Amino acid sequence: MNDAEPLTLTQTADGTGRARETLAKRLADIICLPSSVIGPQERWIVGDLLYEILRNSDARIRRRCATRLAEIKDAPANIVKLLAADDIDIAKPLLEKSQALSDFDLMEICRLSSLDHRVLIAGRDKVSETVSAALASIGEAPVIMALLKNMNAQLAPPTVNHIVSLAQDSVSYIPSLLKRVEMRPRAALQLFWFCDHDNRKLILSRFAVGRSLMIEAAEDVFAMAAGEGWSDPLVNRALKFVDRRQRNREAATQSAYGSLEGLIGSISTRGADMAAIEELALLAGISDSLANRICRDMGGEPAAILCKATGADREFLVQLCQGLGLDSGGGLERALHVYDGIPVEKAQTVLRYWDWSKVAEADGK
Structure with a gap:
């Protein structure tokens, strides 16, 4: 394999005489001739000569050639690359326009x-x-x-x-x-956590979608999975994303709080320690890590998504925001704005996608 053409100039690049300048101009003129006048082989031979001259010529000559060659689609690639890697004022027209690169x-x-x-x-x-x-x-x-x-x-x-x-x-x-x-939804809903309120609303309006088609397509798969004893964890995770129900009803019957609303009432007065957050995750049917992230987010919008997705009434969103310290600094107002503007099914899609993507990342999927 031949060595790559060097992109550096030689130490003799300064002090170009008139003959070298004229020859460089004439060779560039030939290279710029249309293909009806000069064949590709001759153009490349002329290009090889001009390449060596340009490597050993001053910036003025290189700049002039770069400007001319920027418009030539089939200009010799070695010359174009040499000049495109030159000082920025020489390289600029080639980097902006040349199709030979x-x-x-x-x-x-x-x-x-x-x-x-x-x-x-x-x-x-x-x-x-x-x-x-x-x-x-x-x-x-x-x-x-x-x-x-x-x-x-x-x-x-x-x-x-x-x-x-x-x-x-x-x-x-x-x-x-x-x-x-x-x-894509995965990237956008990951980006959500770093956005301000306006961009969070934009993400929700664009990527919060319903699941009607998925629900219809998977309707009979629930019975199949149950018949198999829920033995396939990948199917179980996918069906959890599709399922119409968000809350963990079984957990609610065993909870000391009796329901998600009962827990939220407690959080409103006592705050959310790790035990409360873990209980919130269990009752809402989401992971502990997602529940913790929602509760630690001071924007208010994730709390709104949680309440809307789980069917908690507006008053319980207010209580949750109060318990999380979101009732000052505009957090409650932002939360209510999102809660009022998103349907339950779309809120469930967002909440479940957050949870699903985190699990998929943990599994290396």
Whole structure:
């Protein structure tokens, strides 16, 4: 295998004479001729000569060639890549426009060049999933913002998930993330926990859906699973997501509080310690970790989802918010706004998806 063309300039790049400048211009003129005048083999030979001249020429000549070659679709790739990795003022027109740069070229430039180069690559008219992944993996905020705002940049699910994970510490990504068509329920409902009230409402309006089709499709599967003694944990978990019922009725008959509402009444006066949160999880039919996260969230919206999904009346949401310390700072108002605006079935979808995704992550699914 041949060695890759170097992307660095030689130490003799300064002090270019008139003859070298003129020759570089003439060779560039030939390369820019249409294919009806020059064949591909001749273009590549001329390109090899020009490549060596440019590596040993000053910035003025390289800048002029870069500007000309940016518009040439079949410009020699080695020259285009060399100039696209050059100083940013030389590379700019090529990084913005050149169609002669392959994904491999862009990824190499991304790896070896500056932040400014990566921002320009992220803003190109077309950015493939592969290049987007390479850019996002570095984790630079200006590059990620440029990618998110570029609707011609393609983001693969792992790239979206990576950026969602970064949004916990970089909330400025969230508005642009939520505009992306690549966002999926799992990523959006994970992002929910890091959002402000307006973006939480946006996520609920877009990703909180009903389960009518799933319920209808799985209706007879409940009897099958029961006939098998509920022996398949994967089926059991999926059916729990589909089930019309949210509360654990059996747990309520054994609870010292008698019902979910009884527990909420206790929380309203005594607060929510770990024992109360574990009891809340049991009665609501969710995991302890999700119940704890809901109770520790000061936004109020998750508490509203919990109460609406379990069929608790509005007054019990008020009591729960009071017990969780959400009746000051706008938490109760936000909770009531969400409670009043979301149907029970959609609230159940959100609550169960939170729980299901956490279990799936724990199982490495």
